[in-house]
Amino acid sequence: MNVIDRPKTDNWIGKSLPRVEDAALLTGRGRYIDDLGVKPGTAHAAILRSPHGHANILGIDAARARALPGVFAVITAEEVQRYGSSLVVGLKIPVECWPLAIDKVRYYGEPVAVVVALDRYVAEDALDLIAVRYETLAAVIDPEEALADDAPVLHEGLKGNLANERRFTYGDPDAAFAAAPHRIGIDVKFPRSACTPIETYGIVAEYDPGADAYDVLANFQGPFSIHAVMARALNVPGNRLRLRTPGDSGGSFGIKQAIFPYVVLIGIAARVAGRPVKWVEDRLEHLMASTVATNRVTTLAAAVETDGRITALSWDQIEDTGAHLRAPEPATLYRMHGNMTGAYAIRNVAIRNRVVLTNKMPTGLNRGFGGPQVYYALERLMQRIAVELDIDPVDVIRRNFIPAGEFPYRTASGALYDSGDYQAALATAIAQGGLEELKARRDAARAEGRLYGIGYAAVVEPSVSNMGYITAVLTPDQRAKAGAKNGAQATATISLDAVGSVTVHVASVPQGQGHRTVLSQVVADAFGLKPSDIAVATELDTAKDAWSIASGNYSSRFAAAVAGAAQIAAMRLRAKLAAIAAKQLNAELEDIVFAGGRVHAGDPATSLAFGRVASASHWAPADLPQGVDHAIRETAFWTPPELTAPTGDDLVNSSLCHGFIFDICAVEIDRVTCEVKIDRYVTMHDCGKILHPGMVEGQVTGGFAHALGAALYEESSYAPDGGLLSGTLADYLIPTIMETPALRILHHESPSPFTPLGAKGVGEGNCMSTPVCIANAVADALGIADITLPILPAKLAEHVHGIEPEPRNPPAPKAKSTMGKPGERMLTGQGKAVVEAPRQKIWDMLLDPQALMSIIPGAHGVEKVSDTEFRADVTLGIGPVKGRYSAAISLTDLNEPESVTLSGGTEGALGSGHGSGRVTLTEEAGKTTITYTYEAAVGGKVASIGGRLLDGAARVVIGQFFDALARKAGGKTGGRIRLPATFKRLFAMLGVGA
Amino acid sequence: MPRLNADTRHRVAFALNGRPVSGQAEPRMLLSDFLRHEIGATGTHLGCEHGVCGACTVQIDGGLARACLALAVQTEGADVRTVEGLSPDGGATLSILQEAFREHHGLQCGFCTPGFLVTLDALFRDDPHASETHIREMLSGHLCRCTGYAPIIKAALAAQATLLARGAVAHPDDTMPEEDVHA
Structure with a gap:
């Protein structure tokens, strides 16, 4: 058991005081990372992420992204490997853990490339221009x-x-x-x-090539052991990774610990771009690739x-x-x-x-x-x-x-x-x-x-x-070889300035828990002051502040460890101040009392202002009593011997x-x-x-x-x-x-x-x-x-x-498709449209890139690769997900002007799909009837979050296609399967279509 | 409504918390980004940018809106009220609502708080006698991950009681027909 000097009275500890944090937070004056200004010239990053759960990366073509005005750099595996190393893995096993996929993606949302640009809007524009070729692999989701x-x-x-x-x-x-x-x-x-804090990750990173040093501001909750991991991954010693945290953080609950791969990634991005880089995670990124x-x-x-x-x-x-x-x-x-x-x-x-x-x-x-x-x-x-x-x-x-x-x-x-x-x-x-x-x-x-x-x-x-x-994950033998690890060093620093006012600093990196309030209570009790007399700073700067590998906000360690370290530092300073006061009051050390903002030796009538005693080391160090070096700044470290x-x-x-x-x-x-x-x-x-x-x-x-x-x-x-x-x-x-x-x-x-x-x-x-x-x-x-x-x-x-009974008249079983892979969402459908135009005209339009561009909903460009192959850039919105896709379309079984099979695949940041459709044209009395059947499989984000809307959305998009075709052909559609008007309005509201 | 060119920046001017502000925005710029990064009013926070979390809630011409689902250019000429406008004197003194949040620990990290405050500010202005059920319904459009909501509802009810007691709004019996009074 520790013997710890404690204040004689608890005046403030144990009381529910209003929090010192709150006035700023309630008036919109918080200092969260995205509220802080950045250096002029700071660029903004956006991250391209894997649309697959498991795939080999065959190639990345970022030329178009790099050529976009406002883009400063595109970072891919090549740059990350040149300037960084794998994050240290806690087990001695042959696996690496890079902050960006090297030649393979292993989870949906894994970073694949980073764009650094003038602003976030341009950076995200550039993401659409990066072409990644994947070879998808079977994924395994279940641990057994x-x-x-x-x-x-x-x-x-x-x-x-x-x-x-x-x-x-x-x-x-x-x-x-x-x-x-x-x-x-x-x-x-x-x-x-996951506990999903309402504020997402944020980082501002800068690289100084002269010193080979990184300066990172991040709403991290460490440094703890992760600082060492990040420095190693950036190929610099710990003292070349200056990590700072903002004054306020919008919650973490542990989650913001996992910002650290991004600290490495954005650090490297800043190095490649040659300027400070800021990245703020968005919520979709958070839900797919934080932790x-x-x-x-x-x-x-x-x-x-x-x-x-x-x-x-x-x-x-x-x-x-x-x-x-x-x-x-x-x-x-x-x-x-x-x-x-x-x-x-x-x-x-x-x-x-x-x-x-x-x-x-x-x-x-x-x-x-x-x-x-x-x-x-x-x-x-x-x-x-x-x-x-x-x-x-x-x-x-x-x-x-x-x-x-x-x-x-x-x-x-x-x-x-x-x-x-x-x-x-x-x-x-x-x-x-x-x-x-x-x-x-x-x-x-x-x-x-x-x-x-x-x-x-x-x-x-x-x-x-x-x-x-x-x-404990290591065997006792492995542990013995690796060297002892134990304890939980907590630290706190208390400073007295030239007017004797008190400032506390800790490396506890709070994220809404009110550490500043509690520390003001603890330290006020030690000095006989009011909590409002105490200033508490919780911003962390690893270059200047006291911290240890255990510092940070995790394992509920604040009240038990950090607040205690603050009390220890305060009591050490108090002992020195008591000696100074005893000399000034010509009294015995053990009679000194700190109360009500004053110091006395038993008789409050003969007392000194706390500030006078507390500032003595600044103004008259020569008069300090013997044995007192100074009472200006005290840093306490505390680790429990039981650990x-x-x-x-x-x-x-x-x-x-x-x-x-x-x-x-x-x-x-x-x-x-x-x-x-x-x-x-x-x-x-x-x-x-x-x-x-x-x-x-x-x-x-x-x-x-x-x-x-x-x-x-x-x-x-x-x-x-x-x-x-x-x-x-x-x-x-x-x-x-x-x-x-x-x-x-x-x-x-x-x-x-x-x-x-x-x-x-x-x-x-x-x-x-x-x-x-x-x-x-x-x-x-x-x-x-x-x-x-x-x-x-x-x-x-x-x-x-009870278990739902089988329907008495079960629907006819659908023909089993061979197209879809596990997890993909299958879409099938058929329809008919009548266009008041001759068959040949329709046929020609279907094979004409210019015509297709004005017909395909959301098409930006249609390029004819060969007589039977097209490439199209398309923007589609399905549910809340609007994305840009690149589609390859090929025509087979051509039977001009009667029928054709269109098949192809599409890939975009938001998902992928492949499918085929058979289109048949029949002409009668100057009208052409187009009948079509299609079967498609959709994967990725579109399948996951817009999934419930996909079937309807596909119908709407195809309907739009034929509407446009009819308009372009100069006629009107008729006979097409029509959605009820309410559904149309609903889909329109949800942004379905272009 | 004028047709705006997607590739150019346009001047946008409106009243923010009673004062004229203006800046440049592409048509696609979100109101939330415009407020925070063009005007420098960083009190409005972004939690999801898809309209679910409610952190970015502001008042546009008195109505509640998600700043992440509004475009800056849409607010041309409007009257916008944000968390920065709630204090009676620019932040030195807390409003009754803000003070109630402090007293009842209605916030921890404070990131979602501006949205809650802006919604309650509008609610108590438009419906001073809103029932607890109605208050909860209004706040159900806001996500908070720190407090578990119990202290927030406590703070909201306390603020409402203080507002009514201080005569900040008239008693319903004096001014409103009975059928308009919430239970």
């Missing part, structure tokens, strides 16, 4: 399928897609399973979701006694990190390693961990980081044990709890839980959460035939990560602090719509000492809303070909104020003995507890075992309405 012998391989050096496998045994799980009367298990496929939490396949089994006590757990986890093993992955899998027994005293544990690569966005930090995946399996298992053994779920939880008197408690896998009284917290939650009332409501609802359920979740929330936990490296027998103390949460959730499921409606949600938190109740409540309600989204609405999902299905905020559904219920928040305070202020992290807990608590409530309501997130109404329909 990725392990199959015949699965497509993402990284050839690796042979398969398994990046790492480790097995751990604690105690004697085999014996425990053999001896136990019950073995109860659960299988979980945990999906991907996301891992999806995980878990098989968990427990050895259980007849009373519900668990004697052993057996974990099998398949972690899917997406297309690359990008730093700090596979950390999501190991962040919870010490916590695999949750809140329970289980001494025998077997763990098998596998890390798998698939054709999806690379994963990274996301609020809860590893916790949601673990607790979903563990707490669903607790509910299953209760059901299978017919025991009250609360009793199963309570019987397995770590006894209250056993803290600090060492878990089987090595975590040292600092403090807690789970039994007391649970009892309070049941009493104040109104569990009996909820049970009565459930009884009443069920008596009326309604679907009502109650779920529980008990969760230990780790915070302040051990920098060494990720080395030791993983041991030779794989005990991993993954985090310093361990908060506790017990949630109760009551839901009602609508019998008609299958909507899950939360009737009440109770969340009991023990986050140690509460520094600012209002902010703790904000963290709880905010974390809950994220978890609600993950539980009921949000999924980052892919088609089997690797196309993204959740590419806009109209597809990736974030809860609004209408879906987010009010919470009943309760507290139980068990101060941490390991942290300076007794505080623990609190920001991530509900992301761990809430998804499974809601799932348990749904399981209780429907009496079902298998629940997969997100719990969409469609997934519950068969349990509420």
